[in-house]
Amino acid sequence: MTEPNAHVVEIERDGPVALISFDNPPVNAASQALRQGLDTAIRQLADDDAIEVIALYGKGRSFIAGADIREFGKPPRAPGLTEVCNTVETCAKPVISVLHGVALGGGLEVALATHARVAVDGVSLGFPEVTLGIIPGAGGTQRAPRLTGIADALDLITTGRRIGAKEAHELGLVDRVETEGTPRELALTAARDVLSGALPTRRTREIEVAADDAALEAARARIAKRQPHLFSPLKAVDAVAASRRPYAEGEATERALFAECIDSPQRAGLVHAFFAERAVGKIPEVHAHPRAVHSIGVIGGGTMGSGIATAALLAGLDVTLAERDQEALDRGTATIAKNLEGAVKRGKIDDARRDAILSKALTATTDLEAFATCDLVIEAVFEDMEVKKDLFAQLDRICRDGAVLATNTSYLDVNEIAAVTRRPGDVLGLHFFSPAHVMRLLEVVVGEKTAPEVVATGFALARKLGKVAVRAGVCDGFIGNRILAHYKKAADYLMLDGASPQQIDRAMENFGFAMGPFAVSDLAGLDIGWAARKRLAPTRPEAERYNPVADRICERGWFGRKTGKGFYVYDGEGPRPNPEVDAIIDAARAEAGITPREFSEQEIVERYMTAMISEAARVLEDGIALRPIDIDAVFLFGYGFPRHHGGPMHYADTLGAHAILNRIQEYAKEDNHFWRIPQLLEELAAQDGTFAQMNRET
Numbered sequence: 237m238t239e240p241n242a243h244v245v246e247i248e249r250d251g252p253v254a255l256i257s258f259d260n261p262p263v264n265a266a267s268q269a270l271r272q273g274l275d276t277a278i279r280q281l282a283d284d285d286a287i288e289v290i291a292l293y294g295k296g297r298s299f300i301a302g303a304d305i306r307e308f309g310k311p312p313r314a315p316g317l318t319e320v321c322n323t324v325e326t327c328a329k330p331v332i333s334v335l336h337g338v339a340l341g342g343g344l345e346v347a348l349a350t351h352a353r354v355a356v357d358g359v360s361l362g363f364p365e366v367t368l369g370i371i372p373g374a375g376g377t378q379r380a381p382r383l384t385g386i387a388d389a390l391d392l393i394t395t396g397r398r399i400g401a402k403e404a405h406e407l408g409l410v411d412r413v414e415t416e417g418t419p420r421e422l423a424l425t426a427a428r429d430v431l432s433g434a435l436p437t438r439r440t441r442e443i444e445v446a447a448d449d450a451a452l453e454a455a456r457a458r459i460a461k462r463q464p465h466l467f468s469p470l471k472a473v474d475a476v477a478a479s480r481r482p483y484a485e486g487e488a489t490e491r492a493l494f495a496e497c498i499d500s501p502q503r504a505g506l507v508h509a510f511f512a513e514r515a516v517g518k519i520p521e522v523h524a525h526p527r528a529v530h531s532i533g534v535i536g537g538g539t540m541g542s543g544i545a546t547a548a549l550l551a552g553l554d555v556t557l558a559e560r561d562q563e564a565l566d567r568g569t570a571t572i573a574k575n576l577e578g579a580v581k582r583g584k585i586d587d588a589r590r591d592a593i594l595s596k597a598l599t600a601t602t603d604l605e606a607f608a609t610c611d612l613v614i615e616a617v618f619e620d621m622e623v624k625k626d627l628f629a630q631l632d633r634i635c636r637d638g639a640v641l642a643t644n645t646s647y648l649d650v651n652e653i654a655a656v657t658r659r660p661g662d663v664l665g666l667h668f669f670s671p672a673h674v675m676r677l678l679e680v681v682v683g684e685k686t687a688p689e690v691v692a693t694g695f696a697l698a699r700k701l702g703k704v705a706v707r708a709g710v711c712d713g714f715i716g717n718r719i720l721a722h723y724k725k726a727a728d729y730l731m732l733d734g735a736s737p738q739q740i741d742r743a744m745e746n747f748g749f750a751m752g753p754f755a756v757s758d759l760a761g762l763d764i765g766w767a768a769r770k771r772l773a774p775t776r777p778e779a780e781r782y783n784p785v786a787d788r789i790c791e792r793g794w795f796g797r798k799t800g801k802g803f804y805v806y807d808g809e810g811p812r813p814n815p816e817v818d819a820i821i822d823a824a825r826a827e828a829g830i831t832p833r834e835f836s837e838q839e840i841v842e843r844y845m846t847a848m849i850s851e852a853a854r855v856l857e858d859g860i861a862l863r864p865i866d867i868d869a870v871f872l873f874g875y876g877f878p879r880h881h882g883g884p885m886h887y888a889d890t891l892g893a894h895a896i897l898n899r900i901q902e903y904a905k906e907d908n909h910f911w912r913i914p915q916l917l918e919e920l921a922a923q924d925g926t927f928a929q930m931n932r933e934t
């Protein structure tokens with residue numbers, strides 16, 4: 237018999253107790269080495285007459301964080317986790333586990349295969365598989381219902397919700413909760429308790445599952461409503477339903493359903509999204525030392541400024557909020573108080589913490605001199621270059637040496653703003669997305685002179701705020717809004733040529749976006765796009781087609797949701813199409829001499845996505861985004877891009893550069909100004925290359 241892999245799985249003997257520990261940094265993923273090591277260790281100890289009980293625990297940060305996600309999509313390597321779990325469960329000697337840090341997915345499955353479980357307070361348990369496009373595939377869908385009942389198992393498995401030790405105990409998933417002791421000490425104690433009979437053990441597979449058809453139906457209905465585009469949650473329900481059958485049959489059903497999921501494009505998209513979130517932190521400035529940030533200043537108490545202040549306060553920072561006059565300041569502090577109230581309602585903080593934040597951590601002022609001691613100041617006033625320049629000149633005078641000066645502009649030139657200060661190296665863009673205390677994306681906009689440690693400070697701040705930071709270069713709109721402006725035009729042309737706004741919205745919602753582009757414009761406020769179009773009007777090329785419908789809607793004073801009317805009517809009964817918009821569209825078509833034609837849903841999606849991908853390719857060509865995966869992260873975390881498609885660049889790879897090129901060439905026959913071929917795409921097509929390769933090369 238082979239020895240367990242000594243680096244990853246270790247055996248320690250203490251009289252009749254054997255401890256098996258895992259050491260596979262950073263998170264103890266169940267890689268092939270870990271699986272092999274565990275399987276071998278159990279078999280070896282089963283044959284060791286001196287050993288009466290076996291306890292598993294993890295070294296380092298956690299028990300086991302689940303399957304090694306990097307192995308997905310590659311040929312499977314034996315032993316599989318199902319086999320290992322079965323080795324554990326069928327071992328003739330009692331095997332128990334001590335869970336600390338995280339026990340997720342395959343990690344929890346290993347635990348459920350042991351004969352008793354001890355959870356260390358603070359542990360996070362869960363089945364995140366559906367968030368990766370799969371289902372638990374090593375007996376999780378069969379063992380969890382045996383311990384918790386069908387309804388609770390469905391809740392955990394179909395949502396990916398993570399739970400703590402106490403809830404896991406209440407649900408019957410673990411047998412004991414411990415608040416003190418290292419995992420090793422607890423493993424020894426629990427093993428001795430097994431020997432004395434103080435900790436009973438049993439095989440999970442031998443427990444009967446009570447029927448609960450109502451829970452199965454309720455889960456299917458919930459999924460149809462909340463996760464209508466996802467493939468794996470319904471498969472998870474089918475697998476849990478099979479737990480009523482004899483164990484081996486249920487396990488076979490789970491394996492078959494798991495295989496379907498692993499092969500699905502959604503799995504590839506969701507795993508890509510998982511890695512995108514982590515890849516964006518790998519930037520050229522990664523070794524620069526971030527400056528310490530304990531206190532931040534926020535200028536502007538509007539929706540954006542208050543949202544930024546709320547995010548910082550929730551992360552434990554001291555915040556000084558400044559507004560021009562007392563009235564505006566009061567509105568800003570009231571918005572922050574309302575945001576914090578929301579955090580109390582969602583259970584993120586309690587009343588006492590909210591009161592402490594408002595009385596101690598937040599300072600409100602109308603005097604910019606209050607920023608003299610701040611470590612970082614973020615300007616979040618309206619988009620006017622002169623106003624911003626004036627503010628930065630003042631900040632340059634007021635702020636201490638080494639303070640970071642940030643603008644939250646959505647599209648203005650960060651270099652021009654930095655140039656009014658004597659310290660352009662300390663200036664950068666921190667582009668938050670509204671509502672800033674909720675949305676996870678932060679574009680860190682790096683100017684020509686921004687110092688590496690200032691960039692690193694932006695990334696460190698994002699981490700503190702729980703945000704996903706993406707490095708962006710300077711151009712109108714940076715990464716996200718620049719690409720948005722382009723595909724929004726594609727939607728406008730579709731509308732002018734014959735598709736209705738509702739039809740376009742529906743097509744994109746069926747593709748997986750939570751909202752279509754016109755519903756989003758109504759939500760954001762049509763006046764915002766109107767102002768941007770007016771600003772850009774003087775530079776609009778002659779050859780560019782123009783759809784005036786949104787302007788005409790704004791001219792009537794309809795700015796979307798906030799005024800009750802926009803592309804849709806909002807009168808308390810849920811949005812419905814605004815009939816008056818149809819007349820505006822008809823007039824615009826007549827004026828441009830357009831005879832409207834039919835568009836299929838497929839064509840709408842194709843044109844919209846092709847426009848998004850083309851501009852994204854140009855953003856890469858221009859060096860505004862570092863890698864394709866940075867663009868994916870921007871859209872996943874800031875623009876509601878459907879996670880199962882992985883992001884626009886990952887989605888582009890599923891189509892192939894050739895197919896996209898062909899589409900652009902086809903569309904260019906009607907409008908060769910808008911539909912230009914990005915050079916990068918042409919090169920990729922010529923080399924049969926992918927955006928994924930570019931991620932690996934950079």
Ligand code: CAA
Pocket residue numbers: 262263265301302303304305306317338340341342343364365368371372373374514515
């Ligand atoms: N497989 C491979 N790598 C993993 C991993 C996993 N399961 N989990 C985390 N990592 C990697 C991350 O990519 C990251 O790598 P880099 O440093 O190279 O970027 C590193 O470990 C640290 O991860 P985080 O930055 O996320 O660290 P954290 O402390 O913030 O979070 C965590 C730790 C809670 C474990 C988090 O990483 C996480 O949630 N991981 C995913 C867990 C998961 O989904 N497990 C289920 C897998 S599916 C499964 O298990 C099914 C099956 O068996 C059949």
